Amino acid sequence: MKEAQGHQDDELLGKAYDARLIRRLLRYIAPYRWWVAASLLLLFLTTAMQLLGPYITKIAIDTHIAARDLHGLNLAVLAYLITVLVGFISQYAQSYTVQYTGQRAMHDLRVQIFTHVQRQDLAFFDRNPVGRLMTRVINDVETLNELFGSGVVALLGDLLTLVGVAAAMLALDWRLALISFATFPLMLPATAAYRRRARDNYRDSRRILARMNAYLQENISGMATIQAFGQEARHLRRFKEINTQHRDVLIKSIQYNAIFFPTIELFSAITVGLLLWVGGAMILDERVLPGVIIAFVQYVNRLFAPIRDLAEKYNILQAAMASSERVFKLLDTEESLAEPAAPIRLVRLRGEIEFRDVWLSYTAGEPVLKGISFKVAPGEKVAIVGATGAGKTSIISALCRFYDVQRGSVCVDGVDVREWDKRALRRQIGLVLQDVFLFSGDIARNISLGDRAVSDAHMIEAARRVHAEDFIDRLPGGFRAVVEERGSTLSQGERQLLSFARALAFDRPILIMDEATSSVDTATESLIQDALRTLLLGRTALIIAHRLSTIQFVDRIIVLHKGRIREEGTHQELLASGGLYSRLYELQYQPLA
Incomplete structure (x- = not known):
């Protein structure tokens, strides 16, 4: 009303x-x-x-x-x-x-x-x-x-x-x-x-x-x-x-x-x-x-x-x-995230990420992130898991500076994101979301987004490496096949594969995946896992996932609970500790009674 x-x-x-x-x-x-x-x-x-x-x-x-x-x-x-x-x-x-x-x-x-x-x-x-x-x-x-x-x-x-x-x-x-x-x-x-x-x-x-x-x-x-x-x-x-x-x-x-x-x-x-x-x-x-x-x-x-x-x-x-x-x-509505007086712009990042005592609230007095601190080295692959509402997606929002943190700082290559030129920073980050947005047009344009810097050869190679080329070749017109509004004629798994191809075609030094495989069937997921192991080499990656089977290959897993980091370690280390991650894993994979 x-x-x-x-x-x-x-x-x-x-x-x-x-x-x-x-x-x-x-x-x-x-x-x-x-x-x-x-x-x-x-x-x-x-x-x-x-x-x-x-x-x-x-x-x-x-x-x-x-x-x-x-x-x-x-x-x-x-x-x-x-x-x-x-x-x-x-x-x-x-x-x-x-x-x-x-x-x-x-x-x-x-x-x-x-x-x-x-x-x-x-x-x-x-x-x-x-x-x-x-x-x-x-x-x-x-x-x-x-x-x-x-x-x-x-x-x-x-x-x-x-x-x-x-x-x-x-x-x-x-x-x-x-x-x-x-x-x-x-x-x-x-x-x-x-x-x-x-x-x-x-x-x-x-x-x-x-x-x-x-x-x-x-x-x-x-x-x-x-x-x-x-x-x-x-x-x-x-x-x-x-x-x-x-x-x-x-x-x-x-x-x-x-x-x-x-x-x-x-x-x-x-x-x-x-x-x-x-x-x-x-x-x-x-x-x-x-x-x-x-x-x-x-x-x-x-x-x-x-x-x-x-x-x-x-x-x-x-x-x-x-x-x-x-x-x-x-x-007359002012930008709430103003650009700094002398914004920093770099052609290529090393890919180091650091959260220093970060507090983030969307509503005053109701923090979603509470004192988050961790560091990701260039090329390291880190997964972030936790129950719904734990603050996983908020970490992405803070890193991409979609929202400003109230306390602490988020640094990329040692520089606070508030000192970066916002658009220059985001052009260094590849983002794959659970809810894939496709534009009206054709398959090629949805991968390259019309950016001339992405050549046809690079676009096709990206589609091949994430195993999207197989279903694209079956479409009438292939890469020139028409995509209806929001990709309504494609399955959820196919839309997800296109989002993978889009992120890889832009070749960003930092790759973020937010529940990116949650809507993909088991057969497609195995293809994606195979592609990711190769494609993530040389890139810093933050992977947010509910399905714990998709993140066992990462270097480190961070477990969030109610906006705080509760555990941190490899998959085997966390299972052996018998803590929150172990309970999440058991709940997800224990046989049904």
């Missing part, structure tokens, strides 16, 4: 205008300021062409038609066609330039967000669900693009049109202009009421849509569990409830639009009727020329179009301000 509430809160709308946020957004437009300037000039030109059309019509009627001047009429018609053509071209160019600027600016913003997210530590991802981060990078940025593409500039165009039309009317005849504005006192409250209801409706629709997306994501991801326990009908009923709520909100939006826009048309028609009634009387009294009335009718049509648009632009502005606030909140 807490996370669901978080998704809903994400969709709450803020103010329609926030100067602080606008100033930050303008920084992304600044590199394209000449495009923005061109767009504004084109906007003025488009508005000018819209204002000239009715005035040319007035001249054609009152000056040339009244005087039966065919030549002058032809020139007026030509001038009118030129305004239409120039208006079309300027509007096309203005729309292109503003959309081009918005897309380039939002491209830059997306790159900045993605780069910023990549720099964050793992604790950041513990606090921020994947769906929320995807919303920031995709949905929120797209909302901001809508602000630039059809929000701010279109709003400015509407305001220019309103001011220009009103000025042109007053210049032509102030009496008819006042009649044209007569319906405004009635129309403004209607517009305000629509804007208020549309805002609430838009907020509700976004909130329900977020709830629907979260529910769909959860159900599709957990479909195997739902089907295994026969819960399809219950989940379908819940989805129908959310979907019905979303439908009802959208229908209400249709109702508001069906009332508001015809209402604006009604006020427009009433205004035209008043003009024809009063203006007609003025023509009969010879107080005004017929062309003025025709021009006013055209101006009225141009006057009410921006009013319709302004109500819609208000929602765009509100959504954009809310999106920008969420995006900038993400960008």
